[in-house]
Amino acid sequence: MKEEIIKIKESALEEISNTQDLKTLNDVRVKYLGKKGELTSVLRGMGALSAEERPVIGSLVNEVRAKIENALNEKEEKFKQAELQEKLEKETIDITLPGAKIKRGSKHPVNRVIEEIEDLFVSMGYDVVAGPELETDEFCFERLNLPKGHPARDMQDSFYITNEYLLRTQTSAVQARTMLANEEKSPIRMICAGKTYRREDDATHSHQFGQVEGLVIDKKERNVSLADLKGTLEIFVKKLIGKNCELRFRPSYFPFTEPSYEVDVSCFKCGGKGCSLCKQTGWIEVLGAGIVHPNVLKMNGYDPEKYGGFAFGTGLDRLAMFKYAIPDMRYLYANDIRFLNQFDRKDEE
Ligand code: PHE
Numbered sequence: 001m002k003e004e005i006i007k008i009k010e011s012a013l014e015e016i017s018n019t020q021d022l023k024t025l026n027d028v029r030v031k032y033l034g035k036k037g038e039l040t041s042v043l044r045g046m047g048a049l050s051a052e053e054r055p056v057i058g059s060l061v062n063e064v065r066a067k068i069e070n071a072l073n074e075k076e077e078k079f080k081q082a083e084l085q086e087k088l089e090k091e092t093i094d095i096t097l098p099g100a101k102i103k104r105g106s107k108h109p110v111n112r113v114i115e116e117i118e119d120l121f122v123s124m125g126y127d128v129v130a131g132p133e134l135e136t137d138e139f140c141f142e143r144l145n146l147p148k149g150h151p152a153r154d155m156q157d158s159f160y161i162t163n164e165y166l167l168r169t170q171t172s173a174v175q176a177r178t179m180l181a182n183e184e185k186s187p188i189r190m191i192c193a194g195k196t197y198r199r200e201d202d203a204t205h206s207h208q209f210g211q212v213e214g215l216v217i218d219k220k221e222r223n224v225s226l227a228d229l230k231g232t233l234e235i236f237v238k239k240l241i242g243k244n245c246e247l248r249f250r251p252s253y254f255p256f257t258e259p260s261y262e263v264d265v266s267c268f269k270c271g272g273k274g275c276s277l278c279k280q281t282g283w284i285e286v287l288g289a290g291i292v293h294p295n296v297l298k299m300n301g302y303d304p305e306k307y308g309g310f311a312f313g314t315g316l317d318r319l320a321m322f323k324y325a326i327p328d329m330r331y332l333y334a335n336d337i338r339f340l341n342q343f344d345r346k347d348e349e
Pocket of ligand 1: 169170171172213254257288289290311312313314
C-alpha cells in the first residue's frame with residue numbers, strides 16, 4: 001500500500017507540474033483529492049489494514065495529501081499571478097500619448113472686428129456702451145432730429161413692432177440715450193457696436209447687419225473739431241484695415257450731424273485702381289460722420305452754445321469684409337463651416 005501511495009504522490013506532483021492552466025489544474029485536484037479521487041479511495045481501503053499499519057499509512061496519506069495540496073496551491077498562485085500580470089500589461093495606459101483633440105468653435109469674423117474696434121477705442125479713452133435692439137421711434141429718430149414725416153426717414157425702411165417700437169435701424173439711437181443719461185454733462189467718449197435692422201432684401205443687403213457708433217461731446221472751449229474727427233477716423237481705419245488705406249471725405253447729409261460726411265476707403269481688392277467690387281471707382285464707402293447737430297444736443301439735454309462734438313457710424317460687415325478680404329457679404333451669414341473654419345483662433349494660438 002505504501003508503494004501505491006508513493007506512486008500516487010509522484011504521479012500527482014508530475015501532473016501538477018505539467019499543467020498549463022487553471023482548468024487542468026482543477027481537474028488534477030479532483031482526480032487526486034476529490035471525493036472519488038485516488039487518494040480518497042486509498043483511505044477507504046484503510047479498514048483492511050492491521051492496527052499497527054493503520055497509523056503509519058494514515059500519517060503517510062496525510063503527508064502526501066498535504067504535499068499534493070501544497071503543490072496545487074503553489075501552482076494555482078502562479079497561474080493567478082500570470083493572469084494578473086497579463087491583465088496589467090494589456091490595460092496599461094500610456095499617459096504620454098497625445099489626447100483626443102476636442103474641436104472648438106471659433107469667433108465669427110464680425111465679432112472679431114467688434115472686439116478689435118472696442119480695444120482700439122478703449123485705448124483712446126472711450127467707454128464701450130450698449131443699447132436696446134428693440135428701440136423706440138423717439139430714440140431711433142425723433143431725438144436724432146428726424147421728426148415723424150421727415151423725408152430722411154425714407155432712407156431707412158424699418159420693421160415697426162407697434163407704432164412706437166421698432167427694430168433699431170441704426171446704432172445712432174445710442175447717441176441720444178448716452179447724452180440723455182449723462183446728467184452731469186461730463187465729457188462723452190463712447191463707442192457702441194451692435195445689430196441693426198432694415199427692410200432690405202436685395203442681393204447686396206441683408207435685413208440684419210452690424211453697426212458701430214462713436215460719439216464725442218465736450219465743452220465748447222475744448223474745441224472738438226472736424227480735424228479731431230478726421231484724425232480719429234484715420235487711426236480707426238488704418239489700424240483696423242491696414243496702414244496703406246487711403247481715406248476720402250465727401251460732403252453728405254445726415255439729419256443728426258452738420259456738416260456731414262461720407263467717408264470712403266480705397267478699395268482693398270484693387271488697391272484703388274478700379275474693379276468690380278468698387279464699381280470701377282477705386283473707393284468703397286464705409287462711414288457716415290459729422291459734427292453733432294445743435295438740435296440733437298438740445299433735444300438730449302446739452303446746450304449747443306456750451307457743448308459740441310462729433311459722431312460717426314459704420315457698418316461692421318463692411319469692415320469685416322475689408323479686414324479679411326471677404327469678397328461677398330453673404331458669406332458672413334451663410335453659416336458655412338468651410339468659411340468659418342478659416343477664422344479658427346488663428347490669432348489666439
Ligand atoms: N447712422 C448713420 C447711418 O446708419 C451713420 C452715421 C452715424 C452718420 C453717425 C453720422 C453720424 O447711415
